[in-house]
Amino acid sequence: MVILGHVDAGKSTLMGQVLVSTGQVTKREAAKQTKLSWLLDENESERARGVTMEIGTKTIRVPKHDIVVLDAPGHHDFIPGAANADVAILVVAAVTGEFEAGFSGGGQTKEHIQLARGLGVTQIIVAINKLDVEGWKKGRYEEIQGDIKQFLLKQEFKEKRIQFVPISGLTGENIKVCNSSELSKWHKGPTLLDAVNNFFPANRQIEKPLRFIVTDVFSEGKGIVTRGRVIQGFVEVGDQLVVLPVGDIVRVSKLEHLQAPSDDIDDPRRLDTAIAGDTVQLVINDIDIMRLSIGNILCFPNARPPxxxxxxxxxxxxxxxxxxxxxxxxxxxxxxxxxxxxxxxxxxxxxxxxxxxxxxxxxxxxxxxxxxxxxxxxxxxxxxxxxxxxxxxxxxxxxxxxxxxxxxxxxxx
Incomplete structure (x- = not known):
């Protein structure tokens, strides 16, 4: 899941609330960090490396899904974030003037929507943030909802895959529960986390030939770690793979899931296997780290793409x-x-x-x-x-x- 939104929409504050509400970080940790990408970094070692990853990641759990949250802090970094995502949360500020600046006044909201759709995002939650500043006015919510919905449908998002949620990222209102009597007078729909839980499951291409996109590379001990996402197929410890475009053959000596798989495959070998949709770290041997780079593709030697x-x-x-x-x-x-x-x-x-x-x-x-x-x-x-x-x-x-x-x-x- 990628987080979209104009620069002042309140993405960092909102995601801090989401991570606190799902138990991923403490309130103290969230209060200390102003950059969303730092909240999303998995551990201190990544921060010590200066966060070489362009995209921070954290996995949040809701009853129906495990969702890897991607943040792309800068506009340039937005593209790899959106390209790795199946679903998105679009954060828009409801404050009069702020929404208009982001949506129609040369802001990034429309471009983010178009880029996300073009890069394969098919489901979207529109989080209408800072609505408390507007006194939880239903009319303001419906005005913003109408403008954005029309644009989303024009970009060929299907109506049943679009959800709207009024929230306050600052107070946490309607993230996990709705406490505001002013909001609950008219809003009978889901909270933000309910809406995340309502996402349709992504269609995983497990039967297709393996394609693994490398998003980070670093040394650890005697091995080289390639972090990335299995976009189709599957890979296991012991597999021999080819690194493209360089053509070197490597062996997978270890496989680490960034969070334990939540699927119902009751097999001890599941932890040594990554299937389509998993974001993992592969420890590989038989290659010089200088031969590897972000954007490399790992696949089986007998099933190479063009x-x-x-x-x-x-x-x-x-x-x-x-x-x-x-x-x-x-x-x-x-x-x-x-x-x-x-x-x-x-x-x-x-x-x-x-x-x-x-x-x-x-x-x-x-x-x-x-x-x-x-x-x-x-x-x-x-x-x-x-x-x-x-x-x-x-x-x-x-x-x-x-x-x-x-x-x-x-x-x-």
Whole structure:
């Protein structure tokens, strides 16, 4: 789960309350930390390393789910956070002027929603924060709910996968329980943790070939630790894997779950196995740490994904595009933890909403259009068609610090 929101929406305070309410940190620890990423770091050793992870993580438990909470502190770090997430909490400030600044006044709220949807988030809770400042007014809540719901539906979120919750991150109101008589007069819906519990279970691709995305690398004793997420398939202690794109073969000597698996697989070997959806640390041997980097893919040698520079893709251009996209445009291609210089070598066609061709070989792409393109990346990386592997088939294009398009790969070339 990734936490989204404009810079002043109150994400840190809210997540501090969530972590206290679920017993992950004490009130004293939460009060001491002003940075959400530090609250989410698993242990002191990570902080001692200066938090080399771009994304803090903590697992919270609700009755139906174990949920790994991801925080992406900066805008640049937001992309790997969203790319690793199945679900999101969008925090918006209800204070008059603050919501408008984040949503329509050039703030990041809309872009965060578009990026999250483009990177694969399919369920979202909108936490309408600081509503106590507005006197728990139902009218203000419904006004914000209407604006955001309309935008979420436009981004093709399904209505049954959208939830709205009025809260106060500062006082903790309606995080775990609703104590306010003013709020309970009209709000009969869930608390924030109830809404988290209401998420539909994520669809895990256990039967597909192993794909493990490395999000952190460090030495520990005689081994090298690669932290990351199994995005499909499974891996066990003793397995031999190939590291892409470098091609070195490694052996998994140890596997550590960041939190004990909550599934009902009653088998002692489960702790030595990581399946799709698990975030784990793999201790590997037979490789120099200098050969490893964030963004590497681990897989089985006999089931390697394509390693390529070229692909065709379908993109959706963002609403606020200052300069049209032309053939030969130079952009930065973001996929999970990678960002690579890229050239858009062909503008194949502009597409209708149903995917049919509206115009062949356009001269330029403007705001809000859907298009088919061909692109070439500066270095060979692991890419797959979105239909084969969602996490390695979706991407974001940025230019001059601005997100210009989100897309999915149709075919590698």
């Amino acid at each position: 390693l390529t520079k070229k692909a065709t893709a379908r993109i959706i251009v963002m609403d606020k595009l200052a300069v049209p996209i032309i053939r030969g445009a130079q952009v930065i291609f973001h996929m999970h933890s990678l960002d690579v210089p890229t050239v858009l070598t062909k503008l194949v066609s502009i597409l209708n909403r149903d995917g049919s061709i509206k115009k062949e070989r356009p001269r330029a792409l403007t705001s809000s259009v859907s298009a088919s393109i061909e692109f070439t990346i500066s270095d060979r990386i692991v890419m797959e068609a979105f239909s084969d592997c969602r996490a390695l088939g979706r991407f974001v294009l940025r230019r001059g610090g601005e997100t210009i398009a989100i897309g999915v790969i149709d075919k590698t070339l």
